[in-house]
Amino acid sequence: MQAMQIDGSERDLESFALGVLRSAASIEAPTPFERRVRWDVRGNTGFISAFTLRSGISLSAARCRWEQPSGMVIDHAPMRLEFVLARGPVMQVRSSDGNDHSLGGGTFQIGQVKRPLKLVCAWDESALGQDQDNLCLAIDGQRLCELLGAKALPAALERIVAHPGGYPRAAQAMSAPLYRLLDEILLCDARGVSRQLHVEAKGLELMAAMVDLLEESERAASPLLSQHDIARLERARHILLARMVDPPTLPELARHAGLNEVKLKEGFRALFGAPVFGYLRNHRLDEAHRLLRQRACNVTEVAQRVGYENPSKFAAAFRKRFGVSPSTVG
Structure with a gap:
């Protein structure tokens, strides 16, 4: 198991390159608001791009493929609200707070880490040779209120923020619009000055779609609660x-x-x-x-x-x- 730290900053890419890939992989800067690392280590391939958007959203997009059973240990620092989409083989995540969960398989998850956690992530043989795609949007709750034009977060998000631990995540199946937006961000081929505008627009559209899906699911799950x-x-x-x-x-x-x-x-x-x-x-x-x-x-x-x-x-x-x-x- 390799180790890395997550604190919601661009340093995460350096931690991944040095701690997990065990190599001094260079960090590319395609635009002033984006950092990217690519790897091909013993048949394990992939890339991660991290974006800092003007809207206040931090966005990361990753695609990886493992050719041998792999895993990593993540020291996860407290962070803002996280919206995570994961497609492809399932990764098992064991958390030091006892709230284990799975990531992948076409799921959409929301959570907030409020205290340092240690996460042990593992892919087994069933995941070998398959692409796993992940998108993560992180945003401050107050900033999300401002973007929504609301005085308070939707009730489902407010409960995550108010939860003493903030973990585990609220999880559900991805919808068709989320699959589309995942591809449009992950495979974005815009170049030059239009690239930031494109990713900014898609990031905001994705945030809106996830908030809507969360509220719709809550209404369906609690039809008897007035x-x-x-x-x-x-x-x-x-x-x-x-x-x-x-x-x-x-x-x-x-x-x-x-x-x-x-x-x-x-x-x-x-x-x-x-x-x-x-x-x-x-x-x-x-x-x-x-x-x-x-x-x-x-x-x-x-x-x-x-x-x-x-x-x-x-x-x-x-x-x-x-x-x-x-x-x-x-």
């Missing part, structure tokens, strides 16, 4: 997190939120992607991870601050979520 229900579920989430150390019972939470228990349980899972107390557990552990990294308290104190009376149970839950002992963090 705006009235959503407001009360948001109230339930706020109460739950405010009382993290001494949480209410399910009947008590339902009463405070103005919902019956069935609507609370079903609606909470549909809206926030986890059962009520599963969501609370993840929030507790994410908060514990943050406190340990700040070195503000020892492990026992952190366990108590996030609502665990038994340090052993806390340590076991922490290892299950993050893959490491709490005493090793920080």
Whole structure:
């Protein structure tokens, strides 16, 4: 496994060239706003182009083909909202926060990394000899609001931003317009001054298409949740997190939120992607991870601050979520 770092900058290309390709591959600059690296190492071929657009979007486009089972370890720094399209063989991604996922197979994913993560990526023999294409758009949430002409992000994106960890990603199948835009950006043959205008326009079109698809999918996935229900579920989430150390019972939470228990349980899972107390557990552990990294308290104190009376149970839950002992963090 080769290692590289991801921090959302052009330095990522240098990290890939030096850390993964194990060669001093030169970084090309086709235009002032674009950097590109190509490789052909022992039959493994591909390219990555990184664009910095005037709209505030950072865009990367990549195509790679592996001729032998391969993998890499990525130290992923906190970043802005990420919109990722992946086509071709599936890559398995193991995350240090315990949220494993797959990338590829015609999926569209959104997420935000809020704390440093270690990702272990691997392609097996089924991926050999096939092209894998990836597009990644990264943008600040406030800038996206400005582009949308809105005071707030769409609810589905706002929940990703508000999530304590921001990972895993919300994932779904790509639509026909997304496949088209992937090709138009990845295989763009515009040259000269028109190239930046072309990529800028396609990047904005792609962002708009992904936001629309996300909202349409959310409406289809939650047909029984009215705006009235959503407001009360948001109230339930706020109460739950405010009382993290001494949480209410399910009947008590339902009463405070103005919902019956069935609507609370079903609606909470549909809206926030986890059962009520599963969501609370993840929030507790994410908060514990943050406190340990700040070195503000020892492990026992952190366990108590996030609502665990038994340090052993806390340590076991922490290892299950993050893959490491709490005493090793920080």
